[in-house]
Amino acid sequence: MSAKFILRFDDFCPKMNWEVWDQLEAILTKHGIKPIIAVVPDNQDPKLDVSQSNPLFWERVSAWQSAGWSIAIHGYQHLYSNTNSGLMKINNYSEFAGLSYEENYHKLEAGLQIFSEHNIKVDAWIAPAHSFDANTVKALLALNINVISDGFYWRPLKRQGATWIPSQMWRFRPMPFGLWTVCKHINRYTNKDIKDFECDIERYKSDIIAFNQALDDYTICELTLFDTLFEKFWHSYLKFRQKIQPVVNMIKRIFKVLPRS
Ligand SMILES: [Zn+2]
Numbered sequence: 001m002s003a004k005f006i007l008r009f010d011d012f013c014p015k016m017n018w019e020v021w022d023q024l025e026a027i028l029t030k031h032g033i034k035p036i037i038a039v040v041p042d043n044q045d046p047k048l049d050v051s052q053s054n055p056l057f058w059e060r061v062s063a064w065q066s067a068g069w070s071i072a073i074h075g076y077q078h079l080y081s082n083t084n085s086g087l088m089k090i091n092n093y094s095e096f097a098g099l100s101y102e103e104n105y106h107k108l109e110a111g112l113q114i115f116s117e118h119n120i121k122v123d124a125w126i127a128p129a130h131s132f133d134a135n136t137v138k139a140l141l142a143l144n145i146n147v148i149s150d151g152f153y154w155r156p157l158k159r160q161g162a163t164w165i166p167s168q169m170w171r172f173r174p175m176p177f178g179l180w181t182v183c184k185h186i187n188r189y190t191n192k193d194i195k196d197f198e199c200d201i202e203r204y205k206s207d208i209i210a211f212n213q214a215l216d217d218y219t220i221c222e223l224t225l226f227d228t229l230f231e232k233f234w235h236s237y238l239k240f241r242q243k244i245q246p247v248v249n250m251i252k253r254i255f256k257v258l259p260r261s
Pocket of ligand 1: 010011074078127128129
């Protein structure tokens with residue numbers, strides 16, 4: 001099977017950037033793309049508050065779900081309480097990793113209650129800052145959330161009793177094989193970002209699948225040694241790219257200002 005992509009949007013809450021989102025949603029609808037949306041049930045993180053509160057927020061979430069989009073619980077309040085990087089070891093801050101099972105359970109239960117009050121079915125877990133641990137997974141399973149969008153794998157797999165749909169990229173790029181989730185944070189998008197987004201959608205749309213479709217299309221096996229090795233390789237690759245990015249940007253700027261013959 002050729003490489004497939006899932007599109008994921010993080011940090012959705014009533015005060016998100018609606019001006020940008022309305023334009024992106026129109027692009028998604030035009031091209032028939034069904035993304036997964038990470039909703040913060042009770043956002044208290046001021047960094048995510050960038051516009052007037054939308055009183056119809058939950059009606060919008062409900063409409064996306066009715067249209068076949070997937071909805072994930074993205075933490076509880078999006079407030080980081082410690083410096084634990086959890087299983088993923090991407091960021092040194094967390095709302096969940098490092099807490100007891102009971103603390104994880106109560107936060108998740110409170111978040112899920114809010115979805116339930118708005119008649120939204122939660123399809124998956126998306127951790128704020130990719131930071132969660134074994135206690136979080138145990139609590140999720142106890143609350144009947146058994147799908148996680150995370151992990152630097154090349155395919156969906158089973159780990160610690162849950163199904164992990166990997167999430168490894170922040171922008172589209174050609175891949176030879178595998179399932180790749182492209183994770184977007186849209187609050188600070190410029191007009192150019194919106195144009196670039198539409199170009200990407202036009203280029204990749206035939207290979208973008210819905211999150212729930214991945215659960216049907218792939219045989220989901222237990223984590224293997226090869227998966228763990230791939231995860232380590234991808235982690236190192238991302239770290240390396242992050243380090244050399246300033247140099248790459250500088251070279252691009254130099255080529256831009258050079259006169260063309
Ligand atoms: Zn977030």
